[in-house]
Amino acid sequence: MMANPVTHSDVLIIGGGLMGSSAAFFLRQTHGLSVTLIESDLVGRQASGTNFGNVRRQGRPIHQLHLANRSLEIWRKANELLGADVEYLQSGHIRVCYRERPENIAKMEEYAADARQNGLDLEILTGNALRDRFPFFGTDVLAGSYSALDGHANPRLAAPAFARAAQKLGAQVFENTRIGHVTKVGTDFIATAKDGRVFKAPVLLITAGAWAGELSAQFGEPVKLTARSPTMSVTEPVPYAIAPAVGVMTPLEVETVYFRQVARGNIVLGGSCRGPAVAESYRSFVKPQNTLTQLQQLRRLAPALARLNIIRVWTGIEGYMDDSLPVMGPSATTSGLFYAFGFSGSGFQIGPGVGQTMAELIATGATGIDLSPYRVERVKAAG
């Protein structure tokens, strides 16, 4: 009987979403390490490929802006870096608040002041200044915070483009490879696929999104991840007229609708509601009521869009942490083990920056990005 084939490399990455794919790319491109990237399904098919595509810094915790700025630099040169068009459009991002919560203007101004200290310039617009520039907003909209250097990109294309670029640089990529058992023996991590193939490396990076918990648990670090599925829709194409990606600042989840128009003309919608999901099933479905609620919220935000039709809805499976912050950094139990998962529906913009940061941390032992808010210990302590 033939022994199961064994693949060796410097770094083994489990999880071929945007985080894992971009980490694989930078480990090759910047640091020259040998990399194996394993994906249980197809690269970028779940959260990384089905999200809204916001390349948005504003609204993130202030402590995350350094990472977001780093990521923005990568987005801006992504096409040449990857040799593929990821449809990145630096067309601005505006976050608005509604009239019934005027206190949000002060919050926007406070956030803008802090953001300015951290490399993100925001312009607060109210009244005619807002309406002259963005005439599509409904009468409920009171004010907006505009970021000229944010924008959007195509999530269906981004993670696969990173994985292909990594592959061109010599990374090995295995799709449809489900890892069952993973352990560390001596200096090597040994990951065994359900079909018996074995992958060995002295460094292991787990970027498995909603599926990461069962892997981290095997190293004594169980993490509570909740699988959820976003509510996404897209309209038929109409003449390109809306440059910025648009979102709502509100404490109510149901009001958090957002939209963007792609260069082709379709308007992509997201937000308002998330559906339940079961990670093991690899397939999630949009709840019809969530679509209706989202459309209702959209009519309030931008009434003129009510004349359009949606032609498709979709969703994927995202991994949420209770505090909405990812787990990112080294394991507390096992040397050579690193995590980057649990991005809680907010990982797309920072994805390439996460990949670059994790590659740097793995290859050099340090990174300029402060990862203390994302330590895995916080979750264990809380659990």
Add this chain to the structure above:
Amino acid sequence: MGQPRVIIVGAGPAGVRAAETIVAAGLTPIVIDEGQRAGGQIYRRQPENFRRPYKDLYGTDSDRAKAVHDGFDALRDHIDYRAETLVWNIADGHVWTASGTAQDALAYDALILCTGATDRLMPMAGWDLPGTYSMGGAQVALKAQAVSIGSQVVFLGTGPLLYLVASQYIKAGAKVAAVLDTSRFTARITALPDLLSLPSVLWNGIMLTRAIKAVGVPLLTGVTPVAISGDAQTGVTGVTVRLSDGSDRHFAADAVAMGYHLRPETQLADLARCSFAFDELTRQYLPVRDPDGRAEAPTPLYLAGDGARVLGARSAEASGRLAALAALSDLGMPVDQGAMIMLRREVGRYGRFARGLAKAFPWPHQQAAALADDTILCRCECVTVGDVRRTMDVTGAAEANRAKAFSRVGMGRCQGRYCGHAAAEVIAAHGDFPVADAGRLRGQAPVKPLPIAIGEAE
């Protein structure tokens, strides 16, 4: 507990007979139909103010058409009929409907889908020019609105509808430039044993062919489509095909009706999470159901008519009745077992005939490999055959949904209903693997465009 709620989607021959059967059992089904008037497509009713006689509209099937229409009219007071209503999604035992901007969610104890079929299309150069219609579309123009799609029309494709629609145009006085069939005449000989299972239907088909020839319209078999010529502003100017001897022949025309037999409208079955299996003979994925129409799905789902498998209108009436009886039986109500046995036999006979049709008028899948790179494949998204091939080369995508994600093929407002089969063939040919491995585009709601204003009035 009230009486069990049976929902029927579609009011063509299958839906009408299913509704009749449910009403006969003492229940009040909800019948949801996209059309303004019941009748479906093949027995499509003309608008209220039109007065053409049945014989003109439905030819040899006029008695059947009238019987279906009369059957429905007799049911009107015994059903909850929702016309001009789209089922845009199905989830958790409810159908979600849209009628204009009004919406509803209806729970069901049994759901009978009678969603019918649309044309199966293979792209060709110029098929995106104005003046190109699907065969079914050409028939609707004539049947519903009494208009021809052009002043000089080429009918191109294969299948019984090719001959039926061409002869209906001739009869209505339209000028038919040519009837061009991609299937070889010899295929009909091979299929004869199966086709003889319904001699009268076969005879009707032969008579149609004769009628076309009798008026001097060129009727060619075994042709290979080359191009529809014309320009984007003024539309179609003609059609060129290659004959079996290798020569090209051009027919001047200002409109083309094309179609390669039919494909079931399976998106609702898909949204209801029915299983699908590949059918080798017709080279497509079809919903899995038992001979009575019971689908393999998580809720009580039944499939009847051409929406399950293209067996024609007569079979649709029988399979509609049969699926309704299966639903009643599963609801614990008494049903006539003898009637079910008879209906199963009848549907079986139509199944054999349909196999014959599939052999006589095969889906010309081999055309996909020969399509030029600049041929539009997905008309909604303007994706060319070359775009899909390049996407496969660059990304390694080797399956329909992956190719869709990377190239947008099948991503537009028709959701791949018209290009999905051809895309699968292009993918399989370029990747050099069986078309079954190219998979099928997964259904996504809404089945047809849904207004953002939905629910606004509430």
